[in-house]
Each structure stands twice: as C-alpha cells, then as structure tokens.
Amino acid sequence: MEGVAMLRQLIGQLQELFQLYGSPPSPFHFLHLHPPSLPPHDHHRRRRWCVPNIDNTSADDYYSFVMAAGKSGNCKMLEPFKPPPSKKSRKERNREKLPRSTPTPEVLEQEIWKEFPEDLFEAVIARLPIATFFHFRSVCRKWNSLLDSQSFSQHCAEVPQAKPWFYTITHENMNVGAMYDPSMRKWHHPRISFLPAKMIALPVASAGGLVCFLDIGHRNFYVCNPLTQSFKELPARSVKVWSRVAVGMALNGNSTGGGYKILWVGCDGEYEVYDSVKNSWSRPGSMPSNINLPLSLNFRSQAVSIDSMLYFMRSDPEGIVSYNMVTGVWKQFIIPAPLHLGDHTLAEYEGRIMLVGLLTKNAATCVCIWELQKMTLLWKEVDRMPNIWCLEFYGKHIRMTCLGNKGLLLMLSLRSRQMNRLVTYNVMSKEWLKVPGCLIPRGRKRQWIACGTAFHPCLTATP
Numbered sequence: 001m002e003g004v005a006m007l008r009q010l011i012g013q014l015q016e017l018f019q020l021y022g023s024p025p026s027p028f029h030f031l032h033l034h035p036p037s038l039p040p041h042d043h044h045r046r047r048r049w050c051v052p053n054i055d056n057t058s059a060d061d062y063y064s065f066v067m068a069a070g071k072s073g074n075c076k077m078l079e080p081f082k083p084p085p086s087k088k089s090r091k092e093r094n095r096e097k098l099p100r101s102t103p104t105p106e107v108l109e110q111e112i113w114k115e116f117p118e119d120l121f122e123a124v125i126a127r128l129p130i131a132t133f134f135h136f137r138s139v140c141r142k143w144n145s146l147l148d149s150q151s152f153s154q155h156c157a158e159v160p161q162a163k164p165w166f167y168t169i170t171h172e173n174m175n176v177g178a179m180y181d182p183s184m185r186k187w188h189h190p191r192i193s194f195l196p197a198k199m200i201a202l203p204v205a206s207a208g209g210l211v212c213f214l215d216i217g218h219r220n221f222y223v224c225n226p227l228t229q230s231f232k233e234l235p236a237r238s239v240k241v242w243s244r245v246a247v248g249m250a251l252n253g254n255s256t257g258g259g260y261k262i263l264w265v266g267c268d269g270e271y272e273v274y275d276s277v278k279n280s281w282s283r284p285g286s287m288p289s290n291i292n293l294p295l296s297l298n299f300r301s302q303a304v305s306i307d308s309m310l311y312f313m314r315s316d317p318e319g320i321v322s323y324n325m326v327t328g329v330w331k332q333f334i335i336p337a338p339l340h341l342g343d344h345t346l347a348e349y350e351g352r353i354m355l356v357g358l359l360t361k362n363a364a365t366c367v368c369i370w371e372l373q374k375m376t377l378l379w380k381e382v383d384r385m386p387n388i389w390c391l392e393f394y395g396k397h398i399r400m401t402c403l404g405n406k407g408l409l410l411m412l413s414l415r416s417r418q419m420n421r422l423v424t425y426n427v428m429s430k431e432w433l434k435v436p437g438c439l440i441p442r443g444r445k446r447q448w449i450a451c452g453t454a455f456h457p458c459l460t461a462t463p
Contacts, residue, residue, distance in 0.1 A: 122146060126155035130165075130457045131184055133227060147228060153460040157255065161456055164407040167203050167211050167226050168452030170438065177203075178438050178447065179226055182409055182424055187438050190226060202451055205249035206406070207305060208256040209458025212249050221262065221274070223463040226455070232463040234262070234274055237281050241266050248303035248310035250325050252277070256461045261325050263310055267294040273325070276463070284328040291332045295321060301345035302405055302453060304353065311353060313346050320346070320353070335377050338370060342398075347405035349427040355379055356410060356425075358400050365393040367400065367412065369425065383430050385423075392419075404454025411435070413449050420448050 125136060125146065137144045146152045166180040179188040201213035201222060213222040218241065224231035245264040252258040265271035269287035274280070287293065298313035305311075308325040319335040337344070342365075344357030355370040367390070370379035384390075396416045404411040408428060414421040422435035437446045 122149065122152045123155050126152060126159055126459075129183065130227070130459070131181055131186065131188070133459055134188070147459060153257075156458065156460050164404060164409055164454040165226075165457045166404045166411045166452050166454055167206075168403055168438070168449045169202060170447040171450045177226065178449070180411070180435065180438070185436060187436070190229065203453040204247040205262065205303065206453050206455035207249040207260055208251045209456055209461030210249075210256060210260065210463055211453060211455050212247060212262055214245075214247060218243070218245060221264075223260075223262075223276075225458070225461050225463065227457055227459060228461075230462055235280060237264075237272055238283070239270055239272055241270060243267070244297075244299050246297045246299060246303060246312050248305060248312065248323070250305040250308055250310060256458075256463075263323060263325070265295070265297070265312065265323075267297055269293050269295065271323075273328075288330055291321065291330055292317065297321075298345075300343060300401065302402065304346050304348040304405060306348055306351050306353075311346060311348075313344075333377060335372070335379065338368070338379055338381070343400040345400075345402035345405055347402070347410055347427075349407060354405075354410075354427070356400075356402060356405070356412065358398060359384075360398075363395045364390070365396070365398050366390040367414070367423075369427075383425075385432055389423075389432065392421075401449075401451065403449060403452035406454040407456065409454070411452070411454065415448075420446075422449065 125143070128136070163182050165182070168178045168180065170176065170178055177190055179190060180186075181188065200216040201220075202216060203211050204214045205212040209225060209227070210223050211226055213224065214220070215222075220236075221234040222231055223234065241264075243266055245266045248263045248265075249260060251260050259275065259277040261276070262274040263271060269291075271287070272281045272283055275282065295312075295314050296316040298315060301313035303310050303312050310323045310325065312321045312323075314321050315337075317334050318337045320333045322331045322333070323329070324331075338355075338357070338359070340359050340361045342358035342360045344355060347354040347356050353372040355372070357368060357370075359366050359368050366387075367385040368381055369383040371382050372378075373380050393414070393416075396418065398414055398416050401413040401415075402410065403413055403422075408426060410425045410427065412423050412425070414423065422438075424433050424435055425431070426433075438449060439446055
C-alpha cells in the first residue's frame with residue numbers, strides 16, 4: 001500500500017507540472033517514447049514527457065510500469081528535449097583536439113638514477129630481446145663493455161634459452177651473412193668482417209652460440225659469434241685432406257666457458273678433433289674395423305649433437321654413424337630409410353633424433369618428419385607438410401636443403417627453377433610457417449639462400 005501511495009503522490013506532482021508548463025500532448029496509450037515533432041522556435045519552451053495513460057489502468061500497473069521503466073532506462077522523467085548537435089567547422093574541431101596545456105617533459109633526476117644498482121641494469125638488459133643488442137651497444141661505452149662482464153654473463157645464463165636463430169649465406173654475396181630471427185620474423189645482415197677478402201667460408205656447425213665456418217677449399221676453420229663478431233681462426237690441421245668432410249661441434253659443458261670441440265671426418269675414415277682448451281688438433285685413434293668404409297656420408301645433412309654425442313647421416317648401408325666426444329668411441333647403426341625418400345637430413349629436439357625429407361612418388365612431392373624409435377631403430381612418421389602447400393610442388397623438380405636442424409625450430413629451403421620457398425617447422429606445436437623473403441639491405445631484390453645452420457644466440461659466447 002505504501003507503494004500505491006507513493007505512486008499517487010508522484011502522479012499528483014506530474015499534474016501540477018502540467019498545469020504550470022502546459023498540458024502534455026495527446027495521451028500516450030501505454031508508453032510513448034518519441035514526442036510529436038515540434039517547430040524549431042518551440043524547442044526552448046516545450047518539454048518531452050514520458051507519461052502512461054492513467055485513465056484505464058490500476059495503481060499496481062502504474063507502479064510496475066514506473067519501476068520497469070526506471071530499471072531499463074527507457075523512460076527518463078523530466079528529461080528536456082535536446083536538439084540534434086549542429087555541425088561544427090573544421091577549425092572548431094581542430095581547436096578541440098589541441099591540448100589545453102602542453103605537458104612538460106619528465107626530467108630524470110640525476111641524484112636518484114646515478115645510484116641505480118649496476119646489477120639491475122645488467123639483469124634487465126640480459127632479459128631484453130636479442131635483437132635489441134644491436135641498439136644498446138651504441139648507447140655508451142659502459143653498456144658496450146657489458147659483454148666482457150662476468151656478472152652479465154651470469155645473468156644471461158639465468159635467462160631461458162631463446163628460439164634458435166639461423167645463420168645463412170646467400171648466392172649473391174658469400175661474404176655477407178643473413179641471420180633470421182624467428183621470434184621477430186626479421187632478417188639481419190651482419191658483414192663477415194674477419195674473413196680474408198675474396199674468401200668464401202660456409203657455416204657447417206654450431207654450439208653454444210658459436211658458429212663454425214669452413215672455407216670452400218676445405219683448408220681453414222673459423223669460429224665466430226655472429227652477434228658480437230668475435231672470432232678466431234683455428235690452427236692448421238695436421239692431416240691434409242682436400243676432399244669434402246663432415247663437421248660436428250659440441251660443448252665440453254653447458255656453456256662455451258668450459259670450451260668446445262670440433263670434429264671433421266672424411267669418407268675414407270680419416271678424422272681429427274679440435275679442443276678449444278688446448279687450441280690444437282689431435283687424432284684420438286683410428287676408425288674401428290666394424291664400421292664399413294667408405295662412409296658414404298650425406299654431406300647435405302649436417303651433424304647433430306646430443307650432449308657429447310655427434311651423429312652423422314650415411315648411406316650404403318643406410319643409417320647413422322655416431323662419435324662420443326668424451327670417450328672417442330665410434331658406433332654404426334643400420335637404419336633403413338623410408339620408401340620414396342629424396343633429399344633428407346638429420347635433426348634433433350630435446351635428445352630425440354629426427355629425420356626431415358622429401359617424399360616423391362609419381363609427380364607428387366611432400367615434406368615429412370620422422371622420429372627414430374630407439375627400441376626398433378626404425379623411422380616413424382610423426383608429421384608432414386599441409387597438403388595445400390604440397391600441391392604447389394606438384395609436377396616440379398624440388399630440391400630441399402636444411403638450413404637449421406637443432407632445437408625447437410627447423411628451417412628448410414625448398415627450391416626449383418620457378419621458386420625458392422623458406423619454411424620453418426615447430427617440432428613441439430607441429431606448426432609450419434612461411435619465412436618472409438630475405439631482401440638486400442636498403443633494396444627490394446630478393447636473395448636466394450645457399451646454405452646455413454641454426455645457432456642459439458648468446459651475447460657472451462666467445463670462441
């Protein structure tokens with residue numbers, strides 16, 4: 001009953017307002033939201049009301065109507081009618097956009113920031129994206145010298161290992177490298193300044209942020225950090241081998257601080273090991289008799305390293321040859337290759353040995369991924385390229401080169417006379433992505449990738 005009394009009081013107040021300002025328009029039947037059109041000169045006098053018809057409705061209906069209208073916002077009592085906004089000139093609109101007062105730039109207080117702890121600077125910089133390294137080195141000499149700081153190295157070691165980058169060589173200019181950052185999907189073009197003029201050196205292996213180069217004459221080895229351009233030329237080998245060799249590289253520990261080793265091996269069984277701690281080559285022994293010679297190494301497949309083990313692809317018989325960098329023991333595994341297999345290469349991810357290759361049957365070509373089953377020593381297919389991508393290869397003579405076979409991402413170059421496609425494959429998510437074209441710096445010409453290797457970028461790795 002209190003609600004009905006309040007409603008009657010409200011209706012009485014409305015009637016008083018009607019008497020003061022004039023009667024409302026023709027009675028709304030239940031709810032009329034839009035008032036009749038008014039002449040422009042009456043806008044300042046007439047008001048818009050939202051009133052129910054009170055003649056044939058009970059008090060309870062009035063009360064429920066008013067409460068519902070108040071909740072929904074459809075009925076706003078005593079709301080004056082607002083004319084449509086007039087169009088403003090461009091000058092007035094621009095004046096409204098201008099700030100009323102120009103904010104003063106914030107000035108860093110030297111008294112505060114000069115006491116900022118140095119170890120926090122190093123901790124922050126160590127966690128920045130690797131690509132920012134190219135910029136922060138030019139800030140000041142102090143930041144540039146962080147690369148030689150032991151504490152900065154420790155901060156970098158605490159940061160989880162990033163996705164591998166890919167160091168490649170282009171057909172157009174063998175002395176200029178092209179590094180691909182898959183996180184930013186961007187190419188960088190560092191110049192190989194340490195190499196002698198007119199010498200062509202190819203990236204053949206990597207470990208711990210370092211890349212091993214071998215000149216095209218198979219005579220000289222170089223080790224370089226592509227990010228910092230720190231490098232060294234390895235001493236001459238004791239065995240003169242002019243034929244092609246396969247190269248593998250592994251760390252002595254978890255970082256380059258403990259040193260690294262490089263192994264080269266030829267098809268005739270000759271091999272040597274370089275130890276960075278001793279800075280010399282050595283011949284730990286000879287190839288055991290139980291390994292078939294010649295090795296028939298697959299030079300299109302780079303070696304993979306898992307802990308202290310190196311694995312090389314071979315054919316005739318098909319399989320893998322392994323070498324233990326600690327014990328110096330060679331082993332041979334006979335593993336039949338999948339049917340219709342074309343170009344192929346070894347890969348590894350978290351201790352698993354993978355195989356990436358082209359399957360070609362009739363005119364159809366597809367890229368497949370296999371994983372080695374340790375119990376049966378057989379390849380098991382785990383994924384293949386999407387069919388819609390494979391249709392682009394139909395009827396074409398496709399060649400495949402693996403530009404990176406270590407870690408989370410694999411990078412492949414698929415080329416024919418009409419195309420040169422670069423793709424990456426995420427082993428964990430099984431995701432295929434097309435790589436943007438590698439363009440000449442400050443130019444539009446697309447470069448063709450000749451070869452490459454994957455490496456984990458590390459600012460503090462030293463040869």
